[in-house]
Amino acid sequence: MGWASYREDIISRYVGVVNLKSTTIQKPIASGTPAGKPVLPPVPLRKDPVMVKLKDFPISTPKPLPVILLVDVSGSMTADGKIDALNTAVAEMIASFAQDVTDQAQIQVAVITFGSEAKLHKPLTPATDFEWQPMTAEGRTAMGAAFDLAAGLIEDQHQLPARAYRPAIVLVSDGVPTDAWKPALDRLLASERAKKAERFALSIGAGADRAMLKAFLANPAARVFEADESRQIKNFFRWVELSVTLRSRSAMPNQSIMIDPADIENYDDF
Amino acid sequence: MTSKAAQTKWVTTLDGSRYSLGNLLGQGGQGKVFTVRGHPYAVKLLHHRSDQARQALRERLLMVGRLPLEDLAVARPLKPLRPPHLGYVMELFTGMVPLHTLIRPPKGGESLIRWYFDGGGLRRRLRLLAKVADIFSRLHGRGLVYTDPSLQNLFVSADPTAHEVRLIDTDNVRVSADGGPALYTPGYGAPEVLSGARLPNSLSDAHAFAVIAFETLALVHPLKGGDRIENGAPELEEQALRGERPWIDDPNDDWNRSSLGIPRPFVLSRHLADAFEQAFGAGLKNPLARPGVSRWAEHLHRAADNTIICSGCGGSYYASHNTCPWCAEPRPTFVRAFCTLWDPERLASTDSGMTQAVDPGFVLDATGSMGKAHQIIDSMALGERDPVIATDRFTLGTNRGEPQLHLHFAGESIQIEVLKPGTWILRTKDGRGDHSLATGETIPLRDTRRDWRLHANTPDYLHRVIQFRLIPGASR
Numbered sequence: 001m002g003w004a005s006y007r008e009d010i011i012s013r014y015v016g017v018v019n020l021k022s023t024t025i026q027k028p029i030a031s032g033t034p035a036g037k038p039v040l041p042p043v044p045l046r047k048d049p050v051m052v053k054l055k056d057f058p059i060s061t062p063k064p065l066p067v068i069l070l071v072d073v074s075g076s077m078t079a080d081g082k083i084d085a086l087n088t089a090v091a092e093m094i095a096s097f098a099q100d101v102t103d104q105a106q107i108q109v110a111v112i113t114f115g116s117e118a119k120l121h122k123p124l125t126p127a128t129d130f131e132w133q134p135m136t137a138e139g140r141t142a143m144g145a146a147f148d149l150a151a152g153l154i155e156d157q158h159q160l161p162a163r164a165y166r167p168a169i170v171l172v173s174d175g176v177p178t179d180a181w182k183p184a185l186d187r188l189l190a191s192e193r194a195k196k197a198e199r200f201a202l203s204i205g206a207g208a209d210r211a212m213l214k215a216f217l218a219n220p221a222a223r224v225f226e227a228d229e230s231r232q233i234k235n236f237f238r239w240v241e242l243s244v245t246l247r248s249r250s251a252m253p254n255q256s257i258m259i260d261p262a263d264i265e266n267y268d269d270f
Numbered sequence: 271m272t273s274k275a276a277q278t279k280w281v282t283t284l285d286g287s288r289y290s291l292g293n294l295l296g297q298g299g300q301g302k303v304f305t306v307r308g309h310p311y312a313v314k315l316l317h318h319r320s321d322q323a324r325q326a327l328r329e330r331l332l333m334v335g336r337l338p339l340e341d342l343a344v345a346r347p348l349k350p351l352r353p354p355h356l357g358y359v360m361e362l363f364t365g366m367v368p369l370h371t372l373i374r375p376p377k378g379g380e381s382l383i384r385w386y387f388d389g390g391g392l393r394r395r396l397r398l399l400a401k402v403a404d405i406f407s408r409l410h411g412r413g414l415v416y417t418d419p420s421l422q423n424l425f426v427s428a429d430p431t432a433h434e435v436r437l438i439d440t441d442n443v444r445v446s447a448d449g450g451p452a453l454y455t456p457g458y459g460a461p462e463v464l465s466g467a468r469l470p471n472s473l474s475d476a477h478a479f480a481v482i483a484f485e486t487l488a489l490v491h492p493l494k495g496g497d498r499i500e501n502g503a504p505e506l507e508e509q510a511l512r513g514e515r516p517w518i519d520d521p522n523d524d525w526n527r528s529s530l531g532i533p534r535p536f537v538l539s540r541h542l543a544d545a546f547e548q549a550f551g552a553g554l555k556n557p558l559a560r561p562g563v564s565r566w567a568e569h570l571h572r573a574a575d576n577t578i579i580c581s582g583c584g585g586s587y588y589a590s591h592n593t594c595p596w597c598a599e600p601r602p603t604f605v606r607a608f609c610t611l612w613d614p615e616r617l618a619s620t621d622s623g624m625t626q627a628v629d630p631g632f633v634l635d636a637t638g639s640m641g642k643a644h645q646i647i648d649s650m651a652l653g654e655r656d657p658v659i660a661t662d663r664f665t666l667g668t669n670r671g672e673p674q675l676h677l678h679f680a681g682e683s684i685q686i687e688v689l690k691p692g693t694w695i696l697r698t699k700d701g702r703g704d705h706s707l708a709t710g711e712t713i714p715l716r717d718t719r720r721d722w723r724l725h726a727n728t729p730d731y732l733h734r735v736i737q738f739r740l741i742p743g744a745s746r
Binding site: 059103161165166 | 383489
């Protein structure tokens with residue numbers, strides 16, 4: 001390649017690899033000391049490194065960028081392999097997050113599922129350490145309880161420290177909530193940090209409550225992403241992934257970057 | 271899914287060569303980089319969605335291809351791609367890694383300082399940065415701007431004993447006056463570029479370089495590395511990067527003090543500390559107050575020249591310390607080689623009766639009234655059995671990177687080998703022992719305590735004089 005001719009490393013010191021061309025002394029000068037003693041080759045100066053006590057210093061750590069998934073695992077999700085498609089898409093998204101390690105942001109993921117009851121399927125964990133456990137679907141749609149769980153997590157300074165970037169909240173549902181979701185959503189949206197969160201909503205199939213999902217987004221300009229088949233579920237999570245990773249790499253990771261979800265299909269071309 | 275799709279992709283260059291894409295090497299805001307199967311190339315594919323942006327980028331790639339960059343250590347866009355693809359084929363460096371690898375230690379690794387040493391320690395970091403600054407300095411000297419210096423597009427030898435540097439992403443290079451998009455990498459964009467007040471120019475390059483240099487040496491970001499920002503809300507970080515907060519080592523404002531990173535006296539020479547204060551103090555808001563990249567090159571080379579190796583831990587540190595800052599081992603004996611300027615004009619004006627027979631060096635010392643004439647203008651530390659090659663930067667004050675002398679302090683003597691033909695005259699302070707050194711000649715200065723002077727020219731010419739001083743080791 002073109003670099004072969006580039007001059008190699010001329011000003012570095014040659015620790016250990018000195019090749020003195022000549023040790024012949026031309027003429028002793030002025031000092032009158034005897035000449036001609038052979039030059040000693042350089043010796044490694046390092047003592048056994050284990051023996052030496054070195055000081056240590058702390059360095060900065062990336063700020064957390066939390067992604068909180070609220071996933072409907074009601075019984076209806078078992079139909080048409082929806083829950084399987086969801087499991088695959090979420091696992092792929094988290095695997096991509098794990099590849100996205102930047103100096104400034106560390107993406108963390110929590111998964112809250114809601115069926116008969118809402119539960120923390122996976123606590124907030126750095127994507128790089130995440131071990132995905134597939135979700136199983138059964139029961140009703142306790143979405144209100146899931147909102148309360150999410151609000152509790154987001155407001156908890158121990159789990160989401162002040163230094164964390166604005167969280168992203170992702171809501172996925174295929175049906176109508178069976179509990180009192182509205183007061184719970186109001187509580188979530190009244191929370192200082194959840195209010196500022198970046199929100200994504202996925203409506204799966206014809207049975208989903210789009211008005212409710214729209215209320216969750218609480219932004220007239222934001223769109224509910226609709227999916228009728230597993231490819232679209234995958235595209236939705238690809239959209240979330242791109243939005244979050246672009247943010248983690250952006251100059252201002254606290255600002256949201258909205259990608260047009262319609263662009264997702266062509267995003268992989270060049 | 272991305273890499274699977276890419277494995278079947280082909281691209282064609284404007285001149286008709288077809289390449290099949292291999293692995294994804296990296297991706298960022300601008301695009302993706304793939305290896306090319308069967309060739310030592312990489313393909314950078316850029317994504318820009320608007321037709322107008324794509325067209326502007328195509329034109330810029332052609333322009334960069336015509337820029338005079340042959341002799342610089344940059345990866346040129348070799349061949350632009352044919353539509354529908356947007357991007358170019360470039361050289362792929364083997365055995366090189368992004369500078370980033372010298373700043374972010376692996377998670378859960380051994381001691382931070384051991385890891386710092388394994389990357390070549392202070393001396394190698396200084397030298398690599400100096401060489402990066404050299405490249406920027408040559409770019410700027412040609413009226414070009416790199417635009418987006420970051421830890422990901424500056425490459426260095428993977429081998430910690432080698433000191434090669436290269437720039438990639440050369441598609442961002444532009445002619446100073448050209449304008450073009452205000453590209454920058456988070457954390458490295460100059461405040462005036464972030465705010466949109468100015469387009470990237472050589473001074474925004476200088477800001478990014480200063481941030482990179484500080485991080486590489488001290489392992490902490492100079493603007494957002496303070497404790498308040500590290501532990502505080504992300505808004506503070508944005509304010510700091512916009513230049514609305516003092517920098518972490520601001521001598522007059524401790525709002526942004528940091529307990530992170532390596533203590534600055536360990537890693538910054540006095541000149542470097544001053545230059546950083548200029549860059550992030552006055553220079554944060556006022557681009558014209560920033561040190562330019564050639565100034566950085568000068569300070570960094572000199573700082574590297576003045577490091578010695580610790581006999582205890584093997585780390586490098588400034589010879590001005592009496593004990594190794596890393597492990598507290600007393601400093602070993604070393605020889606300080608320093609330059610003064612020989613100025614025949616000044617000699618004549620102060621002592622017109624002077625003759626050739628008198629050593630003007632002696633006169634200089636005796637009159638003491640010549641001010642700058644015998645100020646030390648450059649110096650380097652010769653550790654025992656830690657040989658160094660002095661380039662023209664040291665011996666002539668130019669910066670061609672040309673090896674001139676090989677200096678080796680070993681066994682109570684200094685070996686001087688002349689690598690570059692020239693007029694080299696060795697004498698003592700009292701004017702005795704004139705001896706011309708020939709190329710390839712190696713001469714030992716047996717008695718390191720004598721006041722040897724190595725002149726880089728005859729007394730009639732302005733030139734540098736190298737002197738040597740034995741500095742005994744510090745006691746425990």
